[in-house]
Amino acid sequence: MIEANFYDYLQQKEPPQILVVENDKEAQTAKAVAKILGFDTVVLPDFRATFGEDLRSWKEELFELNSALKEYYQKNIQNLLLIVPFHTLIYLLPKPELLDTFSISFGDDIDLENLKNRLYAWGYSFVDVVETKGEVSIRGDIIDIFSPNANNPWRISLFDTEVESIRTFEVENQKSNKNEEIEEIMIAPALFSFSTEQFEALQKKVEASDSDVFVKDVASLGFWYLDELSHDLMAGKRAVAIKNLQDEIVFAYEHAKNALPKERFNLEVIPETKRAKVIEPINVDLLTENYPERELVIVAESDALVRRSPIKELARATIVKTDGVVNLLTPDKIIVSLNKPFKKRVVKRPTILLDDLKPGDYVVHESYGVGIFKGIEPHQVLGAMRDFVHITYQNDDTLLLPVENLDMIDRYIAEGGSLPVLDRLGKGGFGKLKAKVKDRLFAIASEIVNMSAKRLLMKGAVIKTDIPELMQFREAAGFEYTPDQIKAVEEIFADLSSGRVMDRLLSGDVGFGKTEVAMNAILAVVKSGYQSAFVVPTTLLSSQHFKSVRDRLDPFGVRVDKLDRFTTAKQKKRILEELEKGELDVVIGTHALLGATFKNLGLVIIDEEHKFGVKQKEALKQMSVNVHLLSMSATPIPRSLNMALSKIKGYSELRTPPVERKGVRTFVKSFDETVVKEAIMRELRRGGQLFYVYNSIAGIESKKEELLEILPDLRILILHSKITAVQTEKEILKFEAGQYDLLLSTSIIESGIHMPKVNTMIVDGADRFGMADLHQLRGRVGRGKLEGYCYFLVENKDALSEQAKRRLIALESNSFLGSGAVLAYHDLEIRGGGNLIGESQSGHIKQIGYALYLKMLEDAIRALSQESAPERKRVDIKLSITAYISEELVSHDRVRLELYRRLSSCESVHDVIEIEQEIEDRFGKPDLPTRQFLDLVTIKVLAQQKGVERISNYNEHITIQYNEENKTTCKARSRDDDDLIATVLEELRK
Structure with missing residues (x-):
């Protein structure tokens, strides 16, 4: 209101x-x-x-x-x-007066001493490498400075004392933009513009x-x-x-x-009003018909939103360009907003990381098989220019794929870097291979489907999910659930109350609130009279989960205990008896609880299943054979991913970071005492603590000595698996209370440890860790409102194997939140699919690549489950219009390819609008060919929704074909590109 x-x-x-x-x-x-x-x-x-x-x-x-x-x-x-x-x-x-700025221009004479004093008084931090706003680095005649009012840091080159050039540079690779010379920059204070005296x-x-x-x-x-x-x-x-x-x-x-x-x-x-009222504008055209005398005002943050709006009365509307959502009916106006509600941007997972698709890479086309990607090339077709993806096959045969169909190819991913054999165009060889793999996949799929069918036939405990405590529990969280958390809870509740046995995978990046979602399920199960078991791979994780589950569920009368190696024999005996009698509602623990007998077990939750051994996995299977099962993972292993994608397991995904969560800045550096000292000092200055991971019990004491030589006053706690459980727990509590500055440990802190005050991590010898492990480690920091820093240090960058290099580069370039699933794909490629998916399946992956294998397995399971696959209609668009993302607008091939890739996967007109807004923001207003390409993608999306097979034109005559028998024709005002586009769009929107 x-x-x-x-x-x-x-x-x-x-x-x-x-x-x-x-x-x-x-x-x-x-x-x-x-x-x-x-x-x-x-x-x-x-x-x-x-x-x-x-x-x-x-x-x-x-x-x-x-x-x-x-x-x-x-x-x-x-x-x-x-x-x-x-x-x-x-x-x-x-x-x-505290917010003054000063300028530096090309040709200015700089007094370095004065400049240093001024920047110091203005709150700048002097560092070796400039990474964030408010930092400055002066190296001889080079000054790097990141002013808070700039999007990128500046590099000023001096000739003696004269400014010779000013350029921006990238924080990630520290390279300056050679094509750009800036005349003048305005430098704002990092804190306030104080004089030295002030x-x-x-x-x-x-x-x-x-x-x-x-x-x-x-x-x-x-x-x-x-x-x-x-x-x-x-x-x-x-x-x-x-x-x-x-x-x-x-x-x-x-x-x-x-x-x-x-x-x-x-x-x-401001008092309440009756004159204006908030409306939900589902049908704007109906509103304007009912109130023809009122002025129509449209609120939109960009031209792209207005251009793609289906509102008929656009011509007579007043357009107000701003963000925010306002939908009002007033005595003289109808105000309608086209903007999305104010919310954090969701990071969507790409199926492959496009940054990595370079000319020379192997790709798999779903109809033609494995070829080599050569890049994007413009070609003239029907008298108009278009961009095509160039793929070569055996004997240098060429396939040109229109860029709007880029979603038909995937990068070839297989076992440990093995090279595929190129397919031949037109020989049908790839079709035969696909058929062979399909038969084998049906065998694997029927195994999976049978397992699933058995579970489906079992009657599951019916859990009541409409009890008032669940609402109170959510309100007591102290934070707002993300839309993904709400959806995951609803999906779990639907399973629990269905009368069938639940089998669901909950996947979400580290710290995205999986435990909070799981606690909703636990509460519902307990309030329906059943017990829950929460199984985790490590003792540290069990005490962490125990604390959070107990604190959250205690007010609701839920009895919680834990069973792990910290539990004494006497406690263990009591807990096992209470579980058998039904006096205990929830038990959290490691594999120590796998032999326990429950009076009325209703739910088993398994965290990070891939961390358990083969025997433990078997025991878990026995334990959860006829009870509701919820598996949780931050990096879904492909087999669970297969099941999840193929709807055999239920699959819920948390992709939205908590509102106040920031990404973790990740830096890969060679080991250097200066880097270590600066990282530690930066964290201590902002009142935080650090994790220092050094994965060698034998050398950990000498590593402590080494750190104390750099910073003698540092309070260091050492932890590793040889230290007794009781001692570990005591020391961890002291660390949490702030009695230590730095926790020096082996990788035992990797899983689920939650310490909001720890926001910097240094991993020493990062090249000796697996990718998923490094991602998990990094997830231990930046869990509060502060930005996390993670330094992956390697002894000698040049001596690294290619695999280790790729692993670290992938991590460095994926520090954004939600990159866990993206990294799982990378991990698959780098470590190889074999050990994750099972030897019997790795051969097929080698032949057709992981992405296509996954699609085919999904189809096989769908066919066996008699579930109709969603038809992905291919639309053949043969319109004589010039449409491509122009090099003048987006000059880097890699970036253009990424935009093409994302546009080819758009499923709604709104997806296209979002990308158009992004293009305008990053590169300026789209020029004619780019705008027409965006229109072409809009046509493709609308055509797919309408079941159109082909759209073509001859001069101004347009044919829209739905199938062999059904087609419509229409005529544009002229054969000009814009008339053809407008006519097709109008026809498809009918």
């Missing part, structure tokens, strides 16, 4: 100068409403640091706040509306404070002690609140030392 109230208020009353909202989401909505009514706005971010907190932890948010404040101070115009989340206003904010005075104030931060300096505490350099943003301004913020105020002021007085927020609250 807030948008309706605010809209009506702005129309009735004198507009305020400041609008106070609750959070970022409300700020976006208010901004859109103001924009519709012609007000210029500045939105400050939601800055929730509390007094005395180390600001290094809030660096990104502070950059954002400073940038928005500077924009506000500079605008100084009449009807400017400042929209501010309440938390940002609690403290005094910096005055305009900086020194503030440093004294900070040192005298009673703060308990690790390093008392301006960078960590300066914001809190600005005093006369700050001011109350609301002073002398008319401020109103979008709604009553009383609850927020009470909550926020529990920690708000040095805050503005509470009375400051006794603001006028």
Whole structure:
């Protein structure tokens, strides 16, 4: 309702100068409403640091706040509306003079000493290698600087003291952009633009404070002690609140030392309105028919959204370009938003990593088999230019595949780097091979289907999933579930209440909330009168899960215990008796609980199944033979993936990172004491702790000595599997309490350890680990709100094997959240499919490649389960229009290929719009051929949805063919590209 109230208020009353909202989401909505009514706005971010907190932890948010404040101070115009989340206003904010910038231009004379002093006073960190905003590195006549107001860092080259060139460079590979020369750059402060005197005075104030931060300096505490350099943003301004913020105020002021007085927020609250109302615009055309006299206003963040909207009345609509979602019916307007609701971007998993598809790579075409990818080439067809994928086969035969059908090929992935044999075009050899593999696949598939059928015939415990405790449990989480978590819980509940035995795989990247989802299932099972067993591969993981499950389920009367090597013989005897009598609801443990007898077992949860040995897997199978089974994994092993993709196991996937989760920055470096020292110091400066993984029990003590030589005051805890269980548990608790700075251990911390204060990890000898292991290790950091850093150190980069190099490069280039599943594919290629999928199957994978093998296995299982496969209609588009992503717009072949690949897999018009918006953002407005290619993809998507087989034209005559008998013809106004496109789109949208 807030948008309706605010809209009506702005129309009735004198507009305020400041609008106070609750959070970022409300700020976006208010901004859109103001924009519709012609007000210029500045939105400050939601800055929730509390007094005395180390600001290094809030660096990104502070950059954002400073940038928005500077924009506000500079605008100084009449009807400017400042929209501010309440938390940002609690403290005094910096005055305009603290947000100055200075310029460096080509040809300037630089006094290096002065520059260093200025950057130091402005809060820059001096480092060897510039990686994040607010860092500077000066190496002789090269200055690297990453200013908070820039998207990329700059490299300034000096000739003596004169600026010879300014270029941007990539953080990932540290290479500068040679094709770009910048005339002038504006450098913003990393903290504030202090003079040296102001900086020194503030440093004294900070040192005298009673703060308990690790390093008392301006960078960590300066914001809190600005005093006369700050001011109350609301002073002398008319401020109103979008709604009553009383609850927020009470909550926020529990920690708000040095805050503005509470009375400051006794603001006028915008009243409720009856004149405007929020609508759900399912059918906009119907609305405009019912209210023809009202003005139609369309809110969209880009032209692409408007261009692809099916609304008939577009021509008479007023377009307002802004983000935010506002759908209102007012006495004189119909306001409709085409934007998606404000939410975090979901990282979608590609089937192959396109960055790796290079000319010379082997690919598999689903009809023609294995060939060599040669790149993208333009060709003229029907008098128009189009791009094609060039693939060569035996005897240098060539296949040209239109780029919009790029989804028909996959990169060839097989066992440990073995090379495939090229297929021959037109000989039908690949068809015969596919038929042979298909027979073998049917045997494998029928085995899987029979196992599944047996489970389906078993009657499972019917679990009640509509009990009030489940709602209360979710509300008590203290955070909002991601859409994926909600969906996974619903899917699990559907299985549990179906009366059949559940067999579901829950896959999700490390720290995406799998345990939280599993606890919903445990609670439902226990409240329905059954017991649950939670089996994990390591003792550390069992104590971690035990703690979180007990803390979350205890308030609901669930009795939880754990059984592992920390359990004494006496405790073990008691637990086993309680399980047999049914006095214990949930037991969490390692394989120690595999022989236990339960009174009424209803659910078995297995975490990281691939970590168990063969005998343990058999025991797990026996244990879960007729009870509900939930397997969890961060890197799905291909066999489970096969089952999951083929609908034999239920499959739920968590792909959305928790709202406050950031990626883990990953760096692969040669071992160097400077790197180690800088990584440790950076983490300690922001008040955190570190993991140092060194996988050799024999050498771990001397590694400790080595670290103490670099940093003598470091408090180091050593852990490995030879240390007794009791000792390990005691020491871990001390580490969690902050009595140590660094945990030096073997890879035993790999699984599931959850310590939000640990946000930097150093892996020494990273080349000696498997890929999935490194990804799991990296998932131990960056689990709180802070960005995690992970350093993979190798002794000698040059001496690495090709496999080790590829493994590390894959990890470095996939540090984004949600890359676990992508890495599982890489792992498959690098370690080889054989050992993961079973020897009997690896031969087939070698012949046809993993991706096609998986598709065929899926089809075989579908056929045996008598489940109709979803038809992927191929559309043959033969239109004489010039359509390709032009090199002028996107100059790198690799990037164009990636865009082509993603566009070829689009399943809805909205997918196409999203990519069009991204192209505009990254490369500028699409030119004519690019825009026409996007139209071509839209035509393909709509045609697939309508079951069209072929679209062609002869001059202005267009034929749309559904099958042999059924086709329609239409005529464009002319044979021009835009007329042909418009006519086809109009026809398909009917």
